[in-house]
Amino acid sequence: MKIHNFSAGPSILPQEVMQQASQAVKELDESGLSLIEISHRSKAFIEIMEEACERALQLTGLQGKGYKALFLQGGASQQFLMSAYNLLEKKAGFVNTGTWSTKAIKEAKLLGEVSEVASSQDANFNYIPKNYSVPSDLDYLHLTTNNTIFGTQIKSIPDTEVPLVADMSSDIFSRKFDYSKFDLFYAGAQKNMGPAGTTLVIFKEDALGKVSRSIPSMLDYAVQAKAESMFNTPPVFAVYTSLLTLRWIENQGGIEKIGIKNAAKATHLYGEIDRNSKFKGFAAPEDRSHMNATFNLTDPSLSETFDKICQTAGISGLKGHRSVGGYRASIYNALPIDSVEVLVDCMQILEKEY
């Protein structure tokens, strides 16, 4: 049976990427060796790393604009710490839009003063704060552009003189965007980019060097940049598979085209959530994420029935996060619209038959 994979992350990747990655683990490009047994200092792997970094800059429109791309380890959680280590001298500001922002705030507090500039905690993070003022004395303002758990997404990046830093783990490469508004952004691979195990970090090169503390080597962007993401052995498989996905995005017509497809999938799904009497959306309509749609049953006693309908249709990974309950459909780049249609069918079956 075909599985429709709505997992929040690790999550669906393009079928051809998984096939190519599988083949490379067997043998990389007729080299007689597996991808995972070659030296990271070999010509073959250095080319993989270089191409991955170049494509990341190209797709975000930042090539030749003074930015640097790195593939590191540790996930966004390590970036919560690392961004503060490298950029926080006195005070950083945060827009708190949920679990991940809260974790980022916690790590930054170890290294300096933190100002929570805005928060949507008053409504269990079901909306994106707007019209807040940004103090001018911040070293940077940190945003979470998409909130996987709550299903909200920042549609408009605030205009401010303060440097912007963003966690884009769950919506990078999903929509057209002025990435040059940011001094630094990062994204764990395991949503729209690749398997778990690597994290893309892109930063403006002149944003570094402004803090006075000693930075441990592994947490120092300058050290990692000087070593071209290879200060130590990089996560070879995760970087290679991310490169395959970046090539796939390019073949799809780049992120503008991908963004149009994602909007179509989201419109279809949210349309059904709003129309269907058995369901209600969780996030404020104007802030709804195009990556993670969160919704609940109007009658929670139907959950077992709906779960069964979904299971029969081959739907996987739809359970909502415990902070929200209900359902979460993660509709990342690689999820085909067919899968969304199957989910909509299941929602209609519930409405008609129960």
Place this chain on the structure above:
Amino acid sequence: MKIHNFSAGPSILPQEVMQQASQAVKELDESGLSLIEISHRSKAFIEIMEEACERALQLTGLQGKGYKALFLQGGASQQFLMSAYNLLEKKAGFVNTGTWSTKAIKEAKLLGEVSEVASSQDANFNYIPKNYSVPSDLDYLHLTTNNTIFGTQIKSIPDTEVPLVADMSSDIFSRKFDYSKFDLFYAGAQKNMGPAGTTLVIFKEDALGKVSRSIPSMLDYAVQAKAESMFNTPPVFAVYTSLLTLRWIENQGGIEKIGIKNAAKATHLYGEIDRNSKFKGFAAPEDRSHMNATFNLTDPSLSETFDKICQTAGISGLKGHRSVGGYRASIYNALPIDSVEVLVDCMQILEKEY
């Protein structure tokens, strides 16, 4: 042509492990989904992580002895920092046996006082210091059990009342050993355990909680232990492939049997290095590594000729590190003795024909 892979790391893994890993990227256990697209919170992956941690403790003889195993990210380089963050309150001691020890010392210095208890830097690290005295006021003494670059290996663990910490990246699971002598040891996967991208850390649970500083979440062993290696998304592919290798080690008869095979490979190769007039070993004979054999030509002008002989025979990854020059044959667990025999043949061809 069959390739004989002598790479220092990432390095050869068992053929069956690479086949199984490749298959899992296509589809995990007839689940209809790839290993890399399932949730790390799924039953399937939680079982993978649990089995990997259990097997690591079993193979090292530490199960039920108050130890905990974790699979983290960041490589040994991150452990240089993390071990100091968690264990260094006042002063740590280091036996400096080369590049990796030196890097570990550098990171520890950010967090406390460091005493270099012994060093072999006086002879370009070609031996392991012995008969040094260990000050009793150390929080711990850090060793590098095997030195990939210089080809030396600690044969006898010092007896001391001071807690021992070790970087075992390049010889873990390669020989029988009293692992309970250590309070903490760690190993990047990419030599004897799996692909680059995960790091095994094993520690005595009561060794933690003795420092007064605040530890960032990602660098806190207690946080990672409480979350069973899943404080954030783990490097799924690297952990799974490591598990496959741990199963393979078990099927080989465990590390005692593996150690006997490794000794046979090493004896064969060092025997030829000593016998053959064209070569000389780099490391002190009593400290020679069973994992990385370093050797040089007696007549360096023959290097192009020897390289050509090796290339014709399908030998890959033999170039020595720039700190030592010459050659380095990494003969990790998964390297078959046939490959060592092919290398010895090449060495004999050079001696006979040139």
